Structures are given as structure tokens and as C-alpha cells.
Amino acid sequence: MSTYIIHRLLYGAFVVFCVITVVFFALHLAPGDPIDMLLPPDASGAAGRELADQLRRRYGLDQPIHVQYVQYLRRLASLDMGESIRSGRPVAGELLRLYPATIELTLVSLLIAGVIGISAGVLSAVFKRRAIDSLSMTAALVGVSIPNFVLGLLLMLLFALHLGWLPPSGRDGPIWSGGSIRYIILPAITLGTSAAAILARLSRSAMLDVLGEDYIRTARAKGLRARAVIARHAFRNAMIPIITVVGLQFGGLLAGAVIAETIFAWPGVGRFLIISITGNDFPAVQGAVLCIAVLFVLVNLLVDLTYAVIDPRIRY
Amino acid sequence: MSKLRNQARGNSLSVLAGFFVVLLFSTAAFAPVIATHAPTRQNFGAVLQPPSAEHRLGTDELGRDVFSRIVHGARISVMIGIMAVGLGALIGISLGLLAGFYGGAVDNVIMRFIDVLLAFPGILLAILIAAVLGAGLVPVILAVAIFSVPTFARLMRGSVLSVKQRDYVEAARAAGASDGRILGSHILVNCFGPVLVYATLLMGDAILTAAALSFLGVGVAPPTPEWGAMISTARSYMRSAPHVVLVPGVAIFLTVLAFNILGDSLRDVFDPKG
Numbered sequence: 088m089s090t091y092i093i094h095r096l097l098y099g100a101f102v103v104f105c106v107i108t109v110v111f112f113a114l115h116l117a118p119g120d121p122i123d124m125l126l127p128p129d130a131s132g133a134a135g136r137e138l139a140d141q142l143r144r145r146y147g148l149d150q151p152i153h154v155q156y157v158q159y160l161r162r163l164a165s166l167d168m169g170e171s172i173r174s175g176r177p178v179a180g181e182l183l184r185l186y187p188a189t190i191e192l193t194l195v196s197l198l199i200a201g202v203i204g205i206s207a208g209v210l211s212a213v214f215k216r217r218a219i220d221s222l223s224m225t226a227a228l229v230g231v232s233i234p235n236f237v238l239g240l241l242l243m244l245l246f247a248l249h250l251g252w253l254p255p256s257g258r259d260g261p262i263w264s265g266g267s268i269r270y271i272i273l274p275a276i277t278l279g280t281s282a283a284a285i286l287a288r289l290s291r292s293a294m295l296d297v298l299g300e301d302y303i304r305t306a307r308a309k310g311l312r313a314r315a316v317i318a319r320h321a322f323r324n325a326m327i328p329i330i331t332v333v334g335l336q337f338g339g340l341l342a343g344a345v346i347a348e349t350i351f352a353w354p355g356v357g358r359f360l361i362i363s364i365t366g367n368d369f370p371a372v373q374g375a376v377l378c379i380a381v382l383f384v385l386v387n388l389l390v391d392l393t394y395a396v397i398d399p400r401i402r403y
Numbered sequence: 404m405s406k407l408r409n410q411a412r413g414n415s416l417s418v419l420a421g422f423f424v425v426l427l428f429s430t431a432a433f434a435p436v437i438a439t440h441a442p443t444r445q446n447f448g449a450v451l452q453p454p455s456a457e458h459r460l461g462t463d464e465l466g467r468d469v470f471s472r473i474v475h476g477a478r479i480s481v482m483i484g485i486m487a488v489g490l491g492a493l494i495g496i497s498l499g500l501l502a503g504f505y506g507g508a509v510d511n512v513i514m515r516f517i518d519v520l521l522a523f524p525g526i527l528l529a530i531l532i533a534a535v536l537g538a539g540l541v542p543v544i545l546a547v548a549i550f551s552v553p554t555f556a557r558l559m560r561g562s563v564l565s566v567k568q569r570d571y572v573e574a575a576r577a578a579g580a581s582d583g584r585i586l587g588s589h590i591l592v593n594c595f596g597p598v599l600v601y602a603t604l605l606m607g608d609a610i611l612t613a614a615a616l617s618f619l620g621v622g623v624a625p626p627t628p629e630w631g632a633m634i635s636t637a638r639s640y641m642r643s644a645p646h647v648v649l650v651p652g653v654a655i656f657l658t659v660l661a662f663n664i665l666g667d668s669l670r671d672v673f674d675p676k677g
Contacts, residue, residue: 102522109519110531117535228667232660234611236618236631237652240638248642342524349619361619364534376531383524 189355196279208290230284334390487547495555503563607662
């Protein structure tokens with residue numbers, strides 16, 4: 088087990104390193120000069136060139152690219168991600184301030200998706216081909232097909248702008264320290280709907296597979312009540328594929344948070360990324376992508392390790 | 404009997420979805436004929452108007468005809484879908500073919516590369532590529548293509564691994580055929596079916612991703628009538644004129660829904676167990 092964990096950690100570190108490298112070179116070889124964004128519009132001629140050179144030196148952009156890369160890695164090792172060109176503040180500090188909001192949004196979405204998706208799927212399997220099955224599977228089909236940015240705007244239009252029940256944007260503060268949960272409801276539903284739909288379909292088929300097994304017939308034959316058969320025998324065995332997909336969904340939600348955060352002005356890493364991209368803020372883009380990728384790798388690692396805990400048959 | 408009824412219902416839904424996809428492609432092909440107005444012609448005398456006889460789906464914030472923009476948008480979405488999936492399939496299939504056929508070190512290098520691509524959450528990868536290459540149609544196509552490479556590569560590799568064990572491949576080799584000939588005329592043709600099916604399914608995903616990129620402001624830029632970009636610019640007006648967001652929203656939703664329904668029924672055909 089411990090060799091497996093070490094192996095997975097090393098592999099995760101390798102992936103993160105690849106991500107850093109790819110992002111660095113992609114952004115530096117891209118057309119467009121970040122210095123242009125910083126120059127005042129009236130800077131031209133000799134004075135303008137002088138200023139541009141100064142700025143280039145300040146951000147180390149006058150060095151050859153491989154030197155910049157080594158410097159970048161060295162600074163990254165001490166968690167220095169450089170300064171945001173737009174705000175002038177350290178990127179690492181900004182990300183540290185923003186990432187709890189993204190985690191909070193992702194976790195709440197996953198919770199909503201898990202509870203609604205798994206119960207809808209299990210009910211569908213138990214009442215196969217009855218009204219509740221058709222209803223929840225139709226809802227699931229709509230759920231996987233509706234683009235989250237369309238859903239988000241529809242929710243905002245209905246519940247915030249027309250009915251006025253919930254705030255249309257922003258965040259009150261961390262919900263674990265007393266921030267209002269009213270702000271997170273719409274972004275979390277927006278983000279969690281497709282995951283809920285995927286989980287519903289998967290839970291249904293996982294439950295149907297298990298319900299056809301011999302030990303279910305045995306449990307029924309020995310006179311166990313239907314509820315006990317479903318909860319204790321069927322559901323527990325259907326959990327493995329469900330947990331796998333819950334884990335995979337968590338990663339997907341982290342990425343989807345970019346859209347939900349942008350729509351609802353949720354102050355997280357995803358919104359920061361989009362603002363930084365549109366502002367050509369290279370250090371900030373680099374930092375934000377790195378932050379999301381590292382979270383993604385860590386989550387996937389955690390999911391893999393969770394299997395071992397849930398299913399004693401899995402030994403690494 | 405109820406099973407039969409379910410199957411019939413499933414089939415009629417697939418037929419409907421297929422019909423929609425045909426409609427989408429024809430709209431894309433004949434956009435200039437179907438559109439009632441020029442998609443970028445502004446008319447400040449008639450902004451944010453609700454649907455009427457003159458403007459079937461109303462007008463947007465610059466007085467442009469929403470119906471005509473949706474029709475031309477179909478052309479852009481279909482084009483992005485076909486080109487992105489085509490390019491992604493070309494790269495992915497080649498990589499999968501090489502990895503599966505040669506195995507060993509080649510397989511290792513290619514599949515580790517694919518793993519790294521997969522380690523990036525999909526939409527994030529697309530956002531990054533679009534950000535690096537700047538806004539526009541070509542970057543979006545490239546971004547969505549690269550986003551679809553890993554799945555094609557894995558699928559192809561899997562098929563190649565099973566096909567290359569077949570007797571006819573062995574026979575071709577014994578008859579002295581070169582690697583290129585075996586790959587081209589024996590393995591590729593026999594692996595193509597599932598990959599082709601998958602490519603059609605990915606169209607919905609590709610169109611959705613492209614719309615999401617444009618919505619985020621890193622894809623196709625206004626005034627091009629791209630559905631995601633239309634929603635993005637119209638959001639500020641959605642309170643007073645909800646149709647400017649609803650119409651392109653419904654267009655994207657129906658497109659993705661149709662491809663998903665087709666995908667489900669194709670999966671049922673190929674994997675009847677489910």
C-alpha cells in the first residue's frame with residue numbers, strides 16, 4: 088500500500104511538472120507581448136522603447152527563454168509565482184486568498200450532485216420502468232445536455248432577477264464561518280447539475296447490475312425485507328463504480344467552476360483565471376492554471392486511495 | 404410488452420434526434436438562403452424587440468435579427484464541430500494506431516503524453532490553448548481538437564490491440580506485407596467502425612465546448628454570430644429582453660441533447676447489455 092502511495096505521489100509530481108512546463112512555454116511562445124499592455128498609450132518613439140526595455144528587465148523578459156524557465160522553476164520552488172502584471176500583487180497571495188472559495192463551491196456542488204444523483208439513480212433502479220424511473224432518467228438526459236452557462240443564466244433570471252429569492256452574484260464569506268448560504272445555492276446548482284445527471288444514470292445501471300446477482304435472490308429468498316436487501320446488500324455493492332465516478336466528477340467540477348464563477352461573480356480561482364487571460368496577465372494565468380491542475384491531481388490521487396478503504400478486495 | 408413499448412419510445416426519440424441533426428446540418432449548409440436578414444446588420448431603430456412578423460425571434464441589443472444570427476450561428480457551430488473533431492480524430496487515431504501497433508517504448512511515450520493531456524481538466528486545456536493563441540475561429544477549432552485527442556487515441560489503441568492479434572494480420576505479415584501496408588489496409592479499416600461512431604458523438608461535445616469558450620470571452624469574438632458569444636454579449640440585457648439569451652441557449656441545448664440521444668442509442672446498439 089505505501090509503495091503504491093509513493094508511486095502515485097511521484098507520478099502526480101511528474102504530471103504537475105509537465106503541466107508547469109507546458110504552461111510556461113505555451114504562454115511565452117504565444118503571440119502578443121504582455122509589455123504592450125503595461126505601456127501607456129502615448130508611449131512611443133525613443134522614450135517608449137526605453138520604458139518597454141525597463142519593464143522587460145523588471146519582469147526578466149529580456150533573458151533567453153531557457154534562463155527564464157530555470158528562474159521560474161527556482162522561484163516556484165519557494166512558492167513565489169511572481170507578481171500579477173495587472174494588480175502588482177504577488178500571485179501566490181491572491182491564489183491563496185481565492186482558492187478556498189473554489190473548493191467551497193466545488194464541494195457543495197458535489198454534495199448536491201451526490202445526494203440528488205445517487206438517490207434518483209437508486210430509486211430508478213428499484214422502480215425500473217415505472218413512472219419515477221422515466222421521470223428521473225428524462226431529467227438526467229436534460230441535465231447532461233443543458234450547458235452550464237445556459238442553466239446558470241436561466242437560474243439567475245428566474246430566482247434572482249424575477250423572483251428575487253436569491254442574490255444574483257457575489258459571496259458573503261466562508262459558509263463554515265457563518266457566511267450566508269444564500270449566495271452559494273445558484274452557482275452550486277449550476278455547477279452540480281451535470282454531475283448529478285451523470286451520477287443518476289450511473290447509479291441506476293450499477294444498481295441494476297447488482298440487483299441481478301445471485302446473492303440478492305438469496306437475500307430475498309431467506310425472507311429479508313425489501314428495504315434491507317436494497318440498502319445492505321445491493322447498494323453497498325453498487326458503491327464502487329459510483330465512488331469512482333464521484334471522484335472523476337470532482338475533478339470535472341473544479342474545471343467547470345470557471346464557468347459558474349464567471350457567471351455569478353464568485354470570487355474563486357476560475358474567475359481569476361478568466362480575468363487574467365483577458366488581461367494578458369501571464370504570471371497570474373500561470374499561477375491559476377497551476378493551482379487548478381495541482382488540485383485536480385491531488386483529488387484524483389485521493390479518489391484512488393479511497394477505493395482501497397471502501398473495497399477490501401483492492402490491494403495495492 | 405412494456406419492454407417493447409420502451410424500445411419503440413427510445414427509437415422514436417432517436418429518430419427525432421436524428422431529424423434534428425439533419426435539420427442542423429441543412430441549416431448550416433443553406434444559412435444564407437434561410438436567414439431573413441444579414442446576421443451582422445445593425446438597426447438602432449429596433450433594438451431588443453420581442454419576436455414579431457418582421458423579426459421571427461426578435462432583435463438583439465444592436466437591433467440585429469436573432470433568427471438570422473441563429474441560422475448563421477448553426478453554420479459556425481457545425482463547422483467548428485466537424486473541423487475540430489476531424490482534426491482531433493486525425494491526431495488521436497494516428498497516435499493510437501502507432502501506440503497499439505508498435506507497443507513497447509513507442510506505446511509508453513505516446514500513452515504517457517496522453518496521460519498528461521488527460522491530467523488537465525478538459526475545459527481548462529481548451530481555455531489555455533484559446534488564451535495562448537488569442538480569440539478567433541482557428542484557435543477554438545485547435546483547442547477543441549486537442550481536447551478530443553486523448554479519447555480518440557485510447558479508443559484506437561484499444562481496437563488496434565485486439566485487431567492485431569487476428570489471423571488475417573498474421574497472414575499478411577507472413578505474406579511479406581510491410582508495416583505500412585498492414586496498418587493501412589488491414590488494421591485501420593477494421594478499427595474504423597467504433598471510432599467513427601465515437602466521432603459523431605463527440606460533435607455535440609465539441610459544439611458545446613466551443614460555445615463555452617466563446618461565452619467566457621476566449622473563443623470566437625463578437626460580432627460573429629456564434630451561439631456562445633451571442634449569449635455572452637446579451638447577458639446584460641436578459642432581464643428586459645430574455646429572448647436574447649433564451650434563443651441561443653435553446654439552440655445549444657437542443658443540439659447537445661440531440662447528439663446525446665443519438666449517442667445513447669448508438670451505445671445501445673454496440674453494447675446491448677446496458
